[in-house]
Amino acid sequence: MGIIDAFSNFLERLGGKTIEVAEKPLTRLPEGKSVSERLKILKELQKEIETEQEETRREKELETVIEWRKQEISEPFSERLAGAMLRYFRRPVEGLTKSLKGLDEDLYRASILMPKDRYVALMLAVSIFSGIFLVLVAYLLYQPIEISLLVGFLGFIGGFFYMRYYPKMVWKRRVAEVERALPYALRHMAALLSAGVGISEALLSVAKADYGVISEEFDLVVRDMKTGASFEDALSRFDEKLGSENVSRVVKQILRAVKFGGDLSDILYKLAEDFSFEYRMKLVEYVQKVNGVAFIYMFLTIVMPTMFIVGILAGSVMAQALIIPIETLALVMLMAFPAISLIIINMIKKAEPR
Known part of the structure; x- marks a missing residue:
């Protein structure tokens, strides 16, 4: 039932x-x-x-x-743009990809997760848009068509070279961020090591912490060890990828302490103090340099444009006509002096201590 x-x-x-x-x-x-x-x-x-x-x-x-x-x-707009360029211009992109040596290594160091051919397609897209934009700007400023095309061609070349060296700029910026956060990460590791935690667990703790780029890089080190790489190989890849003198010092000290023995926590504490002291000294030198450059910057960006306008007006009054066409004057005021200002700012930014 x-x-x-x-x-x-x-x-x-x-x-x-x-x-x-x-x-x-x-x-x-x-x-x-x-x-x-x-x-x-x-x-x-x-x-x-x-x-x-x-x-x-x-x-x-x-x-x-x-x-x-x-x-x-x-998907990001850059990925879609690169995909469209690769879809319609595959042969030129593939030919250009073969001729660019070292780009794949630059992408790896910059942690740009994009295949080489797609990045080359993105390079061409950005170059084309830069050229078209500058052609339109020059044309709206009433420049002759020959000058407009020349400006557009220069914009294409400038956009191409900018995108080619963009991974290197990202890599250098990441290295600077790693070196800036390195003393804090080393103190973090030293505190854990002095408490009896292993070096692998200390690396994992820094990877999970919020130290920016260095946490991302330590996370990659931990992943390499989980996928079968030895501790020495994972740290060596980390050192090779960043190419930083300070990171190389840290890696060598860690590997030496692990291989031959020694108080690693004390070593890391001393390295952190050394890096902090070096950064403070560089900061003092940077402030002194900026004080000297500030006067030059004010002269080139404020005084010089004013003197230029006054000189043009005085010459035009004496000649009873504009000695420079209004289009050329507008081009100089809208592009030349801002370009000088950007160059000086970039120089000051590059001199900033890392």
Whole structure:
């Protein structure tokens, strides 16, 4: 009786699910009809089933398209732009990719997770947009078409070289951030080591902490060790990737202490103090340099443009006509002096202690 009751309960649940899933009541063939009428009803039923199947297929296609568009929109604009360039200009991109040596290593050091060919496609896209933008700017400033095209060509070349050296700039910026946070990370590791924690656990703790780029790099070191690399190989890759003298000192001291023994926590404390002292000395020198450059910056960005305008006006009054076309004057004031200002700011920024 128990088996029969279980089987009947199963049939009841199955019938309930069938009723829930069914969207329309099943059309039954009427009794007592002729064969032609029954065939006609069957054809109508077949058309309804085909219509429902077509609607279901269209809904699935629409869902697929919507999902694809969501994934496409979620991608960064640079990825989509590179993909479009690679799709329409694959041969030029592949030829240029082969001629650019060392780009893959620069991308690796900068932690730019983009294939080399896609990055080259992005380089071309940025160069083209830079050229077109400068052509439009020169044309709106009423420059001759030859000058506008020349400015656009220079913009294309400038955009291309900027994108080529952009990974190196990112790498140097990451190295600077690592060196800036290195004393804090070393103190963190030294405190854990003095408390009896292992070196691997100390690296993992720094990787989970919020020290910026150095936490990201330590996380990669931990991942390398989890994937089978030895401790020495993982740290050597970290040192090779960054190419920093301070990082190299730290890696050598850690490997020497692990290999030959020694109080690693005390070593890391001393390294942290040395780096902090060096940074303070560099900061003092930087402040002195900035004080000397400030006067030059004010002269080139404030006094010199004023003297230039006064000289143009005085010369124009004496000649009773503008000695420089208004378009050229606008180009100088809108581009030349701001460019000088940006160059000086970039020099000051590069002299900032790392």
